[in-house]
Amino acid sequence: MTGRSSTCLAILAELKRRCHETVSGNELAAALGISRTAVWKHIRTLQSRGYQIESQRKRGYRLKAWSHSLRPEEVIPLLRTRCFGRTYEYHETIESTNDRAMDLARTGAPHGTVVVAEEQTAGRGRLRRPWVSLRGLGLYLSVILRPELPPRYGHETTLTASLALARSLRDLYGLPARIKWPNDILISGKKVAGILTEMHSDPDRIQFVVVGVGVNVLHSSMDLPSDTLYPATSLALERERLGAQPSGEEPWAWSRPHVLAGFLNTWEELDEIYMAQGLQALREDLIAVSAVIGKVVRVQVSERILEGVARDLTDRGALVLDMEGGRRETVWVGDILHLREVQQDAPEPSSS
Known part of the structure; x- marks a missing residue:
């Protein structure tokens, strides 16, 4: 972050802290060690970014309304992370955040770099x-x-990443988010988020991984596509349907910046556990929020379609299926096309 950006962020933080007060330009200038003219220029910058800041002659400035964007000044103050989001690239519009992140990674962007956009014109999933x-x-x-x-x-x-997103939605917002192995987040059987992972590696080591995440936050039913494999939903729709309440009482807690920061904070914590202890340390948590364990699933594995009861996850995160005739399959990579409850009046496939 540049010095100018950090000064702008500091002014915004002070206006937010004293959101019901008028803060004089002299106070802001003295606190930040800059001139009143510089304060005025930063205020103009914030206004251009959508912040409603009232300027009162000889009195100062008062923040009247928050911006609802994902600009760094909205997200970074909410982070508790050491790496995730500390390098933060914001776009109004972009073809694909994954494509941009891949380019940045090839030129040495650090671990935890985040690329975020208000919209994508060529967003994609798996x-x-x-x-x-x-x-x-x-x-x-x-x-x-x-x-x-x-x-x-x-x-x-x-x-x-899937576990971090599901856990953050459950812990922060009381939403019953579950993982449709390995990369989708469902709430009450409807898809609210998807994750796309792309990797560049040498034969012996990973050079970098880019994890793309899309979450439906404020969408109405009219905003969501109807021709998807799983019905789609959004956090706003599920909040209304379930009457979920966020932890704490801040009225802005459902904003996109808070959802994003909560996810990144949770993800870095889990990533540190994962890097120190391996995925087996998170296996029980993954099973606890799974949408598929104990269900009959149909999985596309390359050119094959497998159907069986999803019985377990291995310590490495592979899906264990019990098939007809007592056969057991371990699926490392696949796409779940369908899942349903086990029929109680029919015998389940036996475990080997």
């Missing part, structure tokens, strides 16, 4: 399915990770 990225309604971001691991561990990053 298997290059389109991800509708309407302006100002969702979270569209990509995070660069540099785990010092062999390439065979790359898929585990998807699971840690």
Whole structure:
């Protein structure tokens, strides 16, 4: 962050702290060691970014309304992280945050770099399915990770990100988010978020991983696509339907910046556990919030379609299926096309 950006952020933080007061230009100038003219220029910058700041002659400045954007000055003050989001690139519009993050990673962007956009014109999910990225309604971001691991561990990053997103929605907002293995987040059986992981590696080690995340936050039912494999929903729709309340009483706690910061804070905590202890340390948590364990699932694995009862996850995050005839399959990479409850009046496949 440049010195000018950090000064602008400091002025905004003070106006937020004293949001019901008028703060004089002299106070701001003295506190930050800059001139009153410099304060005025920063105020103009904040106003251009959507902040409603009232300027009163000979009295000072008063913040009347927050911006609802994902600009760094809205997100970074909410972070408790050491790495995640500390390098933060913001775009009004971009084709794909994943493509931009891949370019940044190739030129040495550090671990934890976040690329975020208000909208994407070519957003995508797994298997290059389109991800509708309407302006100002969702979270569209990509995070660069540099785990010092062999390439065979790359898929585990998807699971840690999925767990972080599900846990943050459950803990911060009381929403019953669950993971449709390995990369989708469901609430009450409807998809609210998806994760796309792309990796660049040498034969012996991962160079970097880019994790793209899309979350439907403020979408109404009219904003959501109807031609998807799973019905779609948003945090706003589920909040209304379930009457969920965020922890704390801040009226802005449902804002996109708070959802994003909560996710990044949770993810860094889990990533540190993962890097120190491996995925087995998170296995029980993954099972606890799974949308598929104990269900009959149909999984596409390359050219094959497998159907069985999702019985377990391995310590490395692979999905264990009990098939007909007592056969057991371990699926490392696949796409779940369908899931349903086990019929209680029919015998389940036996475990081996």
